[in-house]
Amino acid sequence: MSAAGDLVSVTVDGRAVDVPKGTGMVETAMQAGVEIPVFCYEPRLGPAVGACRMCLVEVDGMPKLQAGCTLTAQDGMVVRTAQTSELAADGQNATLEFILVNHPLDCPVCDKGGECPLQDLTFRYGPGSTRMTFPKRTFDKPIPISPLIALDRERCILCYRCTRFSEGVAEDGQLVAVNRGAQSMIATFEDEPYSGRFSGNVIELCPVGALTSTQYRFQARPWEIQNVPTICGMCPVGCNVTATTREGKVKRILSRNHPEIDAGWLCDKGRFAFSHLGARDRVTAPLRRVRRRGLEEVSWDVALDEAEAMLRRAGNRIVTALSGSETVEQAYGLAKLLRQGLGAHTAVLPEETRAALDAFTLPLSAIGAAELIIILGEDPVEERAPIVDLWIRLARRNGAQIEHDVPAAPVDADRVVLIWSGDDPGGGQTLARVAHELGLAGREGSGAFYLPRTANGRGVADGWSAAADEDASNPEPIGLLVVSGDEAAADPGVRSLAERADAVLAITMFQGLAVGWADLVLPGTGYLERDGTYVNLEGRPQRLRRAVIPPVPDELAWLARLAERFGVELSPHPSLLWQELSGTAYDGLEYGQVGERAALPPRPAAEAIPVPPPDPAALEPPPSPAVPDQLALLRYRPLFSGPAVERVPELQFQRPQKEIGLSPGDAAARGIRTGDPVSVRSNGTALALRASVSRRLRPGVARIAEEHAAELGTSVEVTSSNQIASEASDLA
Amino acid sequence: MADRPLIVLAGADERDLTRLEEYRAIGGYESLARARTMEPQGIIDELLASNLRGRGGAFFSTGRKASFIPKDSPKPTYLVVNADESEPGTFKDREIMDRVPHRLIEGCLITAHAIRSQHVFIYIRGEYLEEFEVVRAALEETRAADLLDGVTVVLHRGAGAYICGEETGLLESLEGKRGQPRSKPPFPAIQGLYAAPTLINNVETMATVPKIIELGGAEYAKIGTPDSTGTRLFCLSGNVERAGNYELPHGTTIREVIYDLGGGIPDGRELKAIIPGGSSMPVLTPDQIDTPLDHDALRALDTFLGAAAIIVIDDQACMVQLGLRVAQFYMHESCGKCTPCREGTRWMVQLLHKIEDGRAVQGELDLLLDVCDRILGKCLCPLGDAAAMPVASYVDKFRDDFQAHIDHGGCPFGGESSLEGLLAPVEQHVHHPTVELPS
Amino acid sequence: MTNPENAAHFRDEVRAVAAQYPDRHSAVLPALRIAQHAHGGWLPREAFEEVADALELTPAYCRSVASFYDMFHLAAVGRHMVEVCTNICCGLRGAQSVLEAFEAELGVRAGETTDDGEVTLRTVECLGGCAWPTVVALDERFRLSVQAGDVPGIVAELGNG
Numbered sequence A: 001m002s003a004a005g006d007l008v009s010v011t012v013d014g015r016a017v018d019v020p021k022g023t024g025m026v027e028t029a030m031q032a033g034v035e036i037p038v039f040c041y042e043p044r045l046g047p048a049v050g051a052c053r054m055c056l057v058e059v060d061g062m063p064k065l066q067a068g069c070t071l072t073a074q075d076g077m078v079v080r081t082a083q084t085s086e087l088a089a090d091g092q093n094a095t096l097e098f099i100l101v102n103h104p105l106d107c108p109v110c111d112k113g114g115e116c117p118l119q120d121l122t123f124r125y126g127p128g129s130t131r132m133t134f135p136k137r138t139f140d141k142p143i144p145i146s147p148l149i150a151l152d153r154e155r156c157i158l159c160y161r162c163t164r165f166s167e168g169v170a171e172d173g174q175l176v177a178v179n180r181g182a183q184s185m186i187a188t189f190e191d192e193p194y195s196g197r198f199s200g201n202v203i204e205l206c207p208v209g210a211l212t213s214t215q216y217r218f219q220a221r222p223w224e225i226q227n228v229p230t231i232c233g234m235c236p237v238g239c240n241v242t243a244t245t246r247e248g249k250v251k252r253i254l255s256r257n258h259p260e261i262d263a264g265w266l267c268d269k270g271r272f273a274f275s276h277l278g279a280r281d282r283v284t285a286p287l288r289r290v291r292r293r294g295l296e297e298v299s300w301d302v303a304l305d306e307a308e309a310m311l312r313r314a315g316n317r318i319v320t321a322l323s324g325s326e327t328v329e330q331a332y333g334l335a336k337l338l339r340q341g342l343g344a345h346t347a348v349l350p351e352e353t354r355a356a357l358d359a360f361t362l363p364l365s366a367i368g369a370a371e372l373i374i375i376l377g378e379d380p381v382e383e384r385a386p387i388v389d390l391w392i393r394l395a396r397r398n399g400a401q402i403e404h405d406v407p408a409a410p411v412d413a414d415r416v417v418l419i420w421s422g423d424d425p426g427g428g429q430t431l432a433r434v435a436h437e438l439g440l441a442g443r444e445g446s447g448a449f450y451l452p453r454t455a456n457g458r459g460v461a462d463g464w465s466a467a468a469d470e471d472a473s474n475p476e477p478i479g480l481l482v483v484s485g486d487e488a489a490a491d492p493g494v495r496s497l498a499e500r501a502d503a504v505l506a507i508t509m510f511q512g513l514a515v516g517w518a519d520l521v522l523p524g525t526g527y528l529e530r531d532g533t534y535v536n537l538e539g540r541p542q543r544l545r546r547a548v549i550p551p552v553p554d555e556l557a558w559l560a561r562l563a564e565r566f567g568v569e570l571s572p573h574p575s576l577l578w579q580e581l582s583g584t585a586y587d588g589l590e591y592g593q594v595g596e597r598a599a600l601p602p603r604p605a606a607e608a609i610p611v612p613p614p615d616p617a618a619l620e621p622p623p624s625p626a627v628p629d630q631l632a633l634l635r636y637r638p639l640f641s642g643p644a645v646e647r648v649p650e651l652q653f654q655r656p657q658k659e660i661g662l663s664p665g666d667a668a669a670r671g672i673r674t675g676d677p678v679s680v681r682s683n684g685t686a687l688a689l690r691a692s693v694s695r696r697l698r699p700g701v702a703r704i705a706e707e708h709a710a711e712l713g714t715s716v717e718v719t720s721s722n723q724i725a726s727e728a729s730d731l732a
Numbered sequence B: 001m002a003d004r005p006l007i008v009l010a011g012a013d014e015r016d017l018t019r020l021e022e023y024r025a026i027g028g029y030e031s032l033a034r035a036r037t038m039e040p041q042g043i044i045d046e047l048l049a050s051n052l053r054g055r056g057g058a059f060f061s062t063g064r065k066a067s068f069i070p071k072d073s074p075k076p077t078y079l080v081v082n083a084d085e086s087e088p089g090t091f092k093d094r095e096i097m098d099r100v101p102h103r104l105i106e107g108c109l110i111t112a113h114a115i116r117s118q119h120v121f122i123y124i125r126g127e128y129l130e131e132f133e134v135v136r137a138a139l140e141e142t143r144a145a146d147l148l149d150g151v152t153v154v155l156h157r158g159a160g161a162y163i164c165g166e167e168t169g170l171l172e173s174l175e176g177k178r179g180q181p182r183s184k185p186p187f188p189a190i191q192g193l194y195a196a197p198t199l200i201n202n203v204e205t206m207a208t209v210p211k212i213i214e215l216g217g218a219e220y221a222k223i224g225t226p227d228s229t230g231t232r233l234f235c236l237s238g239n240v241e242r243a244g245n246y247e248l249p250h251g252t253t254i255r256e257v258i259y260d261l262g263g264g265i266p267d268g269r270e271l272k273a274i275i276p277g278g279s280s281m282p283v284l285t286p287d288q289i290d291t292p293l294d295h296d297a298l299r300a301l302d303t304f305l306g307a308a309a310i311i312v313i314d315d316q317a318c319m320v321q322l323g324l325r326v327a328q329f330y331m332h333e334s335c336g337k338c339t340p341c342r343e344g345t346r347w348m349v350q351l352l353h354k355i356e357d358g359r360a361v362q363g364e365l366d367l368l369l370d371v372c373d374r375i376l377g378k379c380l381c382p383l384g385d386a387a388a389m390p391v392a393s394y395v396d397k398f399r400d401d402f403q404a405h406i407d408h409g410g411c412p413f414g415g416e417s418s419l420e421g422l423l424a425p426v427e428q429h430v431h432h433p434t435v436e437l438p439s
Numbered sequence C: 001m002t003n004p005e006n007a008a009h010f011r012d013e014v015r016a017v018a019a020q021y022p023d024r025h026s027a028v029l030p031a032l033r034i035a036q037h038a039h040g041g042w043l044p045r046e047a048f049e050e051v052a053d054a055l056e057l058t059p060a061y062c063r064s065v066a067s068f069y070d071m072f073h074l075a076a077v078g079r080h081m082v083e084v085c086t087n088i089c090c091g092l093r094g095a096q097s098v099l100e101a102f103e104a105e106l107g108v109r110a111g112e113t114t115d116d117g118e119v120t121l122r123t124v125e126c127l128g129g130c131a132w133p134t135v136v137a138l139d140e141r142f143r144l145s146v147q148a149g150d151v152p153g154i155v156a157e158l159g160n161g
């Protein structure tokens, strides 16, 4: 990064190190093999604040102890930590004594106990006994700051990590400090919950047990748990996570910082939705529809016989609807059975993908370093791929320009990132074309991201196509509809396909998704129960690792048995399946090469990738209302929705409000302000919603979450239900 | 005492200098006109020659600080005037704003020119409502008389927080945040208000500048002592006959101020202690009364001139009660950002309460000193020191008062101390309903 | 301020103040002051929502800022505010007796509001009038050199004002 000329020499506890000038002292010391203990310091939260004073060190030439976290390496600096300086040791000891004066020391009943920085640092640097004989500061505790998070103000050491996250990373401005001095405390506004897409990160940031997860409360002691490194399967970002398990159950999800993907942040869906694994309607045995009696459990032998019979009956008149949450190997296994065994090549893929975009591959972290970001598409980024939103916010704080239209003139910014957040029937083809036209090909730090809707849509498409070459035949009528996975089972489009099918075989985790239309249900598993590979929106294959054993045999186990009956040799082992498909789909990448911190495949040479043809129709004019004075309705699929979220009671408060998003101009023209009740009409339907004015919406459109849009048509009339405001706008 | 040059308050006894025409009648705004014909560096050179040092408490060379402001910043440069005066015992900036607002404004405009700034913010402590009104009226006159020359001057009122006098706390507050100090570096001269180069100066410092331009820096430097040049508004209060502001050259002795000007201690009482610079300064004893009031002389006694507030304490005051009340002030005003100050001041108050109550044991007096010591030099800003230094000095110099509380289980003044039962706001202000109060 | 006309007026006033600053966030303190005035001397929940709305901040943020400063009141106060300095300089010269006189005259303790909601009495830190003890702020205007004996007259004045 820096030229060798920029290196400076620093001595820490007598050990000399050379680091780039300006390197933080905590990092510099670490390079010298010395730990400077910290509480408030967390570079991901912005510049060091020097609040907690845990990191006090002695610096030659400076009369007072200095906060190590706020120092940067300067040539010739001589630093002494508690290891070699009595003054520093006394300073750190003093800090810990002050922190503990009002700390309740209720470690035996604290969830943080055993993995608590305060415990660890007190053990190493702190006083051995207390000299505090006065009543400690007390607060009501713990108080829920949301259904997900409990706050124990007595344990809080006021490091302000959580509030800095809220203000400076998520930028939600909801978790704040109130009062002053010794009466300071962390709070939300009045009794409102801390809501937002990223609230759970404060639990991990908190260096003590002040902010804890209500899901994890009193669930486990750190020495009874196992931590399994895997990938989040809730959206196409593919955050690296650790699943904490105890006695075969997932207890919590923690981040496992991949600096190029997630920088250690998770969204609340990825963090908290895991408990859907234990949903009450989880399918734990095969189910068969019996006339007038609904779904009944059957044995696996019966189920496989039945499945075989259904497949044979339909032959190649099978249509397979995939979810995009299958692993690459599962999609390949299913395809191998159906395509090679039955010649059934027709699939409804969750996502189209095109290689054209590979010429613009980038790590997500490049967004944070971009100078110009162009966001296209009609969906809110944070609903599709929440972490991408954090990267964009970081870029904006770093001074990047954010645009929502393709610039007419050539751009002179060095690092340009294109993001397409919306459905592109071309699977990113249009985006690739735009990227070419902007001259981003081969430009370092520039590139394009297409945000798919599903976690592994791309990997599923790869797996499906790696099994055979033949084209789909689109049978009509459909002999059998195979519904693979929960998202497909919940998709209205797939449901309407079923109406044209003789029979339906559904693979799903939840009975609720199968009742009423599936003839045979084979139990599905969740991403935390599987081994295999996911390919995220960057095109990075990542390793999914089984955190807990599913309550049912996994898909590959029974697929292998079923395949046998059709003379198809199918291994139940993901690694062997990967070996078969990787040559066609992934340049022969070995299963074992996808490590715990997976690398992004290199960008193919620009010439190797065909330039997509110009396609003027693809960049369609944005939707506009059919009738003047009406607004074009955009429906979006909220982050907090879908089969998993619906099954997690604590997450319900995060589901979208009954709101309609309006652009400032449209709102003003109607005398509407954020929070006002409005009436939305179309097609003879009228809905009462609240207005939310957003500068990120274009004039002429209104946005409503799919689940609240009900029967509305594509064009809506919006009026204020606020008496006075609507009169005012009538006058105007 | 015959020679009492007036710099800051010159003319204010004779005329109503809150009015522009009166101020102009004594040559007001002529320094500004002159300064505007000078190169910015020329003004800084005069300031350097004057050896003017900041009147806000830190006594840093004004000229040097101005010279740290980058000359080619791509961002705008700001001048911020610190009118947050809240240190117990200080009330000089209030008098300046009340009586010579135009001199303050003139000083600001000259200094803005020196650092090529078009934007001046005057941060006036929220409680100073009338002073705000006076300065606002003066500013209107200045604007109407076309004296601003494109410079915008914004009066920004604080809202009751001592820490906003600390320069980086002030900047945070001016940016609409909680007034918690920032860690330095970066220094305000490089990244101050809105992360742009910012010069921060005290009201009195600014009100001195016009005279320096008028007299010339070298001439100004002849007033006072070589290292502490010029005059100072000494705020005299406490147990003294004629309390008030006295503008005097540096180097005047404490005795002259208290006795010759202040008329001595009332009611036939004896002098017990002198706080030389405001409540955060280590205390002096009567035998040190002939000390000249200049920076070096006070440093030699391990204390500071600070904001030049002289608080006179007579023999009816219990030093334990004084220490408790001072500690309560700093606990109340601690911003809560850094650990030693937030927790340490609270602990100090608890210990002092217990000692004052007569319930403490010997070890707790030592513990108090140790807590002070553990705060000292470890905080993010000087506020923690401001609590620890004076209290430690009271114990050090008036140990008998403390010892008596422990030995006799109560206050030796038996309820007759002038500070008996003083109710501190920290005992009573509740910002948020669920907060418990210190017992 | 439930009336939208007032709300619009408030927004305009706040935005006019904000226009003085290079960054509108700087107007948080002035905006809170305006809101406090409009809400009878303190900041109820709606006040934060209004300030947040006018300055495009969150109510939580506005409350966080307000709670840092002594001059913002997060609970209801009386129509008049009596603030007695009890810092050391006034303390050395009898602030305690002045406070006690107010307590006796008003029938409340420091920190409380009279039953009729007329007067809130509280102690404050040094007001910057140390040479003229005791300093008392009556609705933000200073009275200097207040003695216990002056208190009944002052309270009577408040009753008339």
Ligand SMILES: Cc1cc2nc3c(=O)[nH]c(=O)nc-3n(C[C@H](O)[C@H](O)[C@H](O)COP(=O)(O)O)c2cc1C
Pocket (backbone or CB within 6 Å): B053, B054, B055, B056, B057, B058, B059, B060, B062, B082, B083, B084, B085, B086, B087, B162, B163, B164, B165, B166, B167, B168, B200, B201, B202, B203, B205, B206, B381, B382, B383, B386
């Ligand atoms: C806790 C604290 C409170 C302070 N209060 C004030 C104040 O009220 N007025 C002031 O001018 N300086 C105050 N200062 C000093 C300022 O930080 C700063 O040094 C000063 O405003 C610079 O101006 P000057 O160089 O003209 O003195 C305070 C410092 C600290 C640490």
Ligand code: SF4
Pocket (backbone or CB within 6 Å): A155, A156, A157, A158, A159, A160, A161, A162, A163, A186, A205, A206, A207, A208, A210, A211
């Ligand atoms: S709750 Fe935790 S993260 Fe937040 S300030 Fe307290 S100790 Fe820090």
Ligand code: FES
Pocket (backbone or CB within 6 Å): A037, A038, A039, A040, A041, A049, A050, A051, A052, A053, A054, A055, A056, A067, A068, A069, A070
């Ligand atoms: S880690 Fe340096 S002050 Fe907190």
